[in-house]
Amino acid sequence: MIEFSTQTKKKLEECLTHYPTRQAALLPTLWLAQEEFGTVTLEVMEYVAGLLDISPAHVYSVATFYTMFHLKPVGKYHLQVCRTLSCALMGGERILDHLKKRLGIEEGEVTPNGKFSLCAVECLASCGTAPAMMINEKYYENLDVQKVEKILDELK
C-alpha cells in the first residue's frame, strides 16, 4: 500500500481549500503524487482516486490525457527535445538525432543505467532561443551539438 508522507498530506489539505470541488484538485494531486512516487502507476491512480472521492477510471482518463505525467519510469535526467517548427528551422532535428546516437536510445527509452531518458516534445515557448530542450524542469536554449555535449558531461 502506498501513502503520501505527512508533509505531502498537509500540502494536499491546503490545496483543497482553493477549489469548490475535490475533483478540481486532481491535477495538483497528480503532481504531488509524481513528486513523491516518481511515476503515476495504476496503484498511484487508485490511491489518488480514493483521496479525492472520484473513480479510478476518471483518474486514469485524466492522467493519460496529459503528456507530463510519467506512466512508466524515466531516467534521473529526463531529456525533452523540442521538435516543432521554429526549433526545426534552427537545426533541432540534429540535436535529437545526436542525442539518440550519443545515448544509444530511441525516443521514449531510458538508458540501461537509468541515468538518461529521451523524448521529443512540442513547442516549449522558447522559439526565439531555438533549438531548445528541457532536462527535468530546466530549460536549455540556443543549442548546438557541442553545447549538448558539454551539458551531458556536466550531469553527474
Add this chain to the structure above:
Amino acid sequence: MALVLTNRVGLKDSHTLEVYKKTGGYASVEKLFAMEPGTVIEEVKSSGLRGRGGAGFSCGLKWSFVPQNIGKPVYLCVNADESEPGTFKDRLLLEEDPHQLIEGIVIACYAIRSTTAYIYIRGEFDLSYRRIEQAVKEAYQAGFLGKNIFGKKYDLNVTVHRGAGAYICGEETALLNSLEGKKGEPRIKPPFPAVAGLFGCPTIVNNVETLSALPFIINEGALAYRKWGTEKSPGTKLFSVSGHVVRPGTYEVPLGYPLKDLIYKDCGGIPDGKKLKAVIPGGSSVPVLTAEEAEKTFLDYESIAQYGSMLGSGGVMVMDEDVDMVWALRNLSRFYAHESCGQCTPCREGTGWVDKILQRVLNGGGTLEDLALLKEISDNMMGKTICVLADSIAMPVLSFIKKFPADFERYVRSHSAGGKMRILG
C-alpha cells in the same frame, strides 16, 4: 521598444514587489476603487483593447456579457498556457513582470465583480511558475490579495494552477474542463463561459498579455492607450519573432507597425544574406504569407486579414529561401495530429490523414491527386468541429499549397518521373 507592457523587462529584479512598486506598480488601484465596476468596463471598452490570446475579441465587450446578481460566483481564469508554436511572449511577461499581471487581475476581477481568480499556467513553465507563485505570495503578504485588499472592502483570492502538458488546454473551454479536474476537452458553445463557465458559473478567460495591459489603461486612460495603433486595432502588442532572423526575440510595437520593419530593422533581417521566403505572422495556426505579402502588410488585425492571414497570438515565424515548404507544413501537421483531443471526427481523422499524406509526399510517394485530397480534407475540417483546432491546420494546409505550389509540385512531379526526393532541413 518599451511602451506599455515591457517597461520593466531587463530591469534588475523586475519580478519583485519592491522593484515593481518603485517603478510605479499598483498605482492604478486608488483610481480603480474610486470607479464603479461598470465604469471600469466602459473605460476598457473605449480603450479598444482586444484579446491577445489569439481571437482578438474586444476585452471590455466580453466582460460586459457577465450576468450580474444571479447568485453565483463569477470567476476570472488567466490563460497562461502559452503553447501555440512560435509564441513566447506570455512567458516573458510572467518571468519579468508578474506583478503587472497581478495588478491586471485585480482590475479585471473588480470590473466583473469576481473574488476568485485562477492562473492556469502551462505545466512545462518552471521559472514562470516560480516567479508568479512568488509574486502572488508577496501580494498576499502586502495585503494586495486576500481579505480587504488595499484596505478596501473587497476580497480577492488568486490561485496558481499548473497544467500538465496539452496544447488544447489553451482553448478556453478546454482550460475550464482541465481546471475542473477533467480531460482538457473543449466544450460546445454556447453557452459561452461568460454565462456558464467554470463550475457552471459566469467566467471570463483572459490571456496574460491582455490583462497585463490593464494597469496602463486605468492609470493613463483609454485615450492614452489609443495613442498607439490604429482606429480598429488600438494600442501595442507583443510579437515573438523566431526562425531565420538575426535577432529573434519578443518585441513590443504599436499595432499597425510594418512587418517589414520588424523583420529587417528590429530583428536585423535574414542571416547570411539570404532572401526571405515566407512568414507565418500569428503563431502556427494562421495562414502563411509569401515574402512579398510579408513585406507589404502592417501588423494590425485588419491589414493582415487583407492578405488572408491573421494576427493570432503574434508568433512571427520567419523562413528563408532554403526552407522546403512541404517539410515545414509536415512539421506542423504532425503537431496538430498529436494535439487533437479526438472528440470530433473531422479533426481526429482529418489531422491524422493530412499528416500521413504530407509524410507520403515528403517521402517521395505523393501524386497530384494527393494535393487535391489535402484540399478536400481541409475543406471538410473547417468550421465543422467543436473548437478551431481543426481549422488551425486546415488553413495552413490550404495557404501553403496555394502560395507555394512549386514546392509541392516539385515533389509530386519527380515522383511521377520516378525520381528520388530530396529532403531539406
